[in-house]
Amino acid sequence: MKSIKLLMAMALMLSISTCFAEIKNAKVETVHIYGNCSICKKTIESAANVKDIVQVEWNKDTKMAILTYDEKKTNQDEILKRIGLAGYDSDKFLAPDNVYAKLEPCCQYERTGKIVAKIEDVKTVILTVEEKVVTPILTIKIQGEQLKEVFDSYFAVKDALVKTDGNLAATKAASLLNSINAVKMESLTKDEHAEWMKVMKDLVFDAEHISETKDAGHQRDHFTYLSKNMYSVMKVSKQETPTYYQFCPMANKGKGANWLSKENIVKNPYYGSKMMGCGKTVETIN
Amino acid sequence: MRLKSFIVFFKTKAIITVFFLFSTTVFAQKVVRYDLYVKDTLVHFAGKEKRAIAVNGQIPMPTLTFTEGDTAEIHVHNQLKEETSLHWHGLFLPNKEDGVPNLTQMPIRPNTTHIYRFPIIQNGTHWYHSHSGLQEQIGMYGNFVMLKRPNDPSFRKGIDDLPTLPIVLSEWTNLKPENIHRMLHNANDYPALKKNSVQSYGEAISAGHFKTKLLNEWKRMLAMDVSDVYYEKIFMNGKPSSELKSISGNELKGGDKVRLRISNGGASSYFWLTYAGGKITVVANDGNDVEPVEVDRLIIAVSETYDIIVNIPADKTAYEFLATTEDRTNSASIYIGIGIKQLKSSLPRLKYFEGMKMMNDMMKMNGELDDMGMAMSLNQMDMNVVMYPEITGDAKPKQDDNDPNRYNANALGDIVTLNYAMLKSPTITALPKEAPVKELYFKLSGNMNRYVWSLDNKVVSEADKILIKKGENIRIILYNGSMMRHPMHLHGHDFRLLNGQGQNAPLKNIVDVMPMETDTLEFNANIEGDWFFHCHILYHMMSGMGRVLSYENQMPNPLIPNPKLAQRKLFADDRKFHFMAENDFATNGNDGMAMLQNTRWSIGSEWRIGHHVFHGYEIETHIGRYIGRMQWLMPFVGFDWRYRKFGIDEQETNLFGQSNSKDLRSLFTVGVNYTLPLLIIGQAEIYQDGNIRFQLIREDIPITKRLRMSFMLNTDKEYMAGFRYIVNKNMGITSHYDSDMGFGAGITFSY
């Protein structure tokens, strides 16, 4: 009995020593890493670990990771950056959006660390400052800015469809809805206002439908009409940089369909990678 | 970065006001003076203490800033133990201020001071670097910024008044650059091993690409990468990672825009530039304004400059601006903004075997490239897209072989990549119409296996200066017939790159020409002198890839008192011999070789020393000259000495029945080497006694990442086969069987 205990103690000591003998100049730290499940755990740890230099243990319940690393060879930032590049936020790094988007559905943790671009805040500041200087040119510029939000959200939907990413298109369409609803009609120019009244209902209808499905095919059907209506608003609204009206003859079951783009290069939102370059610019809207 | 030498910054601005008495207006001419102290230093950039060169105690060299209209006065104090020089890259200046040693001035000798003085007559983002030897690789690069005058009619609100950061990109290796240069010339695959891009037969088989590899070697190609040198670190302004939180005292916040003035001061690396905070707006290139163009990414060629604008989309966040080497093995970042760091995804590893397959398709059996009817130019078609997972997917490309867009990154991927056709000058750049036109055509040529780089298969020392006349419009057409891309740089002038933008063709001083591309550029010859036109990859330039454009009937350069001597020193760069040696200490004997090679010549000896006289001692020496562009053919003369103790009546006969019974042989020989498909070297040789020998050798067949195989057989009924396992860049473990000496195992040392 005694000998067994001794043996066990020895084995334990041995295992401890082998565990720790691996990493020299060891420094141990505990940090918060976002994530959900045991798949997350595997991804996080394999991204972080380096033989004989870094050993990371992540706990999926507490979301805390114990980092053990060779202080002379690496540092916390290097480790957390690797974890970030694998798709997981920490208090120091945010994962790239495209890497996060590729995580398994069960791994799509809530990204509380991410600060949403607060462009609105900045804009209100501009508005209050510029309102004092009332010249017609400036007001037009401010009104252009109003619709700019709508256009920018539209481009985000378009970019998502170029990637054939139904999830992303749905979220972007939801924010498009928000910016459509946020438009203050009284501050539009006469032309903008007239056009806006004509198409607003349809814009809302199509944006809603895109936001409610994850099927890119269905989204693209609505995107055809969304683009057409967006185009008629764009035509009468003055924007800082040109927009390109593009056309793919094969889309919409061979009837052809249009879309708007900030770049004078064709990235087809109706086919994505299947026929990325199909189509051409038919009009430049200045 | 920690520098051993103490950091001192010397900068004085002297303002000299000159009054023109006979004029009613008062002119203020501002002389801006910098003092640069060039000194050896020790750095600890990548785990080891190594020699570098610091200027005013810093790496990179200090940013020099001027405003158009100033006069620059730069005092260079050479405190090195060797010669130096400084070239002002992209500047319009008198030829004697251009800083090319032995061409526009004599080198700055140790412990002397040289003063460069020239008026600043342009604006934009440029840089400066040493043009002496390989000093640029170890620290001698820095930003050179020339601001617009505030009342300049080309001043662009929202661009020229943004908060700005100059960035110079560079690389660091713990190997001495002279050693890198030597290893490149000896086709040493150690850098490939470090980059995991050996592309051995074993790796080919497991990737399902055995046929690809076999065809590649059948076409006499060694495995290629998009770059040649392995670097331990990549820097932006001397740091692998840094933070930009404020510019001139103002903290950066959400909604701000920042202008980055980026120069690629790397000696041989191209960099992909990407940004975590959204699109990148390109506003200038090579110091010249372009119409703003929004892209997701761009590649910056060696020595190019780009001015870009990035947004900071939100508060409390710092966005990663990332520079990744073209081979994707390394990167440097700068985080722009204050707060949690938003990362940019890293570029995935290259699909090397797809690249090899593409090269096989392009390479004809005679070593010429075949563009299969695609007229390629301006980086619009990038053959390397077949290797980019982010454009062509993770697996095999789905594009079919006849898709006209199969190399067009912008047609295939969901992101926008900048190419030269998208650059448009905001002003009309047309040349004077009445000027006579002189057209020059250059084929960029090269030989990867022997690391020979040239124009029209001639290196600098083999070609005459190209004479041009002041006032002429010079049009240069470049075709790249080699397998690597080359950033071609013209000194002293900006040229228009004919890119389909008509009158608004962009002005540049570098054009990156990819394999099989043809680009046309033109400029008005308006400042006399001897101007260097060369590839800016340091190791290509030092191998002789360039020409001198020389104005006819120019005034002699006062800084070149002895033009003949200067020319000889200039030519010495590409005439240099590179040494390599190898010796295998094995149980059955000792064999090895030593070789000296340059662009055309090869002097080599091989020896075999058995452990006793029955095995014999033998040394063969050959002096040969490589012929042709591909250098497959090498006639040689040689001398062969051998001693071996034969038993009585014992004699050797070869396959032709010729016999030899002498213990001691010393014979002259003539022969020829020819590189056959599968990189087998066939050798035919005739000795002074009439004996003939044919031999086939193949060395260093890559079996796995670290295992190499060799074999030899000849008509003297000798044969050998062996393996070598590469331990590090100077050592290998070998085993071989040799018909003379039997089986043996040992250790090989190589240099």
Ligand SMILES: [Cu+2]
């Ligand atoms: Cu240069």
Ligand SMILES: [Cu+2]
């Ligand atoms: Cu080159």
